[in-house]
Amino acid sequence: MAPRKQKPAEPAAVVEVAPEQPPVSYIANPVAVAHATPRTRDDIAIRDAVRKALAETEAMVGDFLDGQTAEGFSLTEIDQLYVLELPLMVGIRADNGRVRASYDARIIDRQA
Template sequence: MSYLANPVAVAHATPKTRDDIALRDAVRKALADTEAMVVEFVAGQTAEGFSLAEIDALYVLEPPLMLGYRVDGGRIRVSYDSRIVERSA
């Protein structure tokens, strides 16, 4: 398992090799999945009657410190398990 401390930088990089392109694309997909999770969560909360300010006050996105990836049979497998949790009082 290898780790990236700044997946956003990798997502915006200009790759030079085929492996770098595959890694960039896998990182972009992981970040897009996280974005979709947040959008779905916010839509669900607003449908229940919460305002955006209330959602922001009650919940927080916890992304992992690093993005993990491994090469599996020529394919890059990314692990980026963000989650939304209730804020502590």
């Protein structure tokens, strides 16, 4: 008998694996967490991350107001032209042993 011909091997499908993202948990009331008395190290890390996120948001709003008033706008005009959008919850994730908070506040033009 003659040997059978080998079927050409199908190339293996290459699956690109995305880097695994740490799970995100959400805090519904960041102000209460920022003023809470922590009981564990994890609570301390979460409280500090939330405080940092809220401080960054406050600084962003302050810088925006300073820039607009430097351009000659009054606070009333700024209030009529812009709105501050705040998310309902703060996202918390553990990244290489560090707690990271994301609070994506933004200032947008009001729709007239």
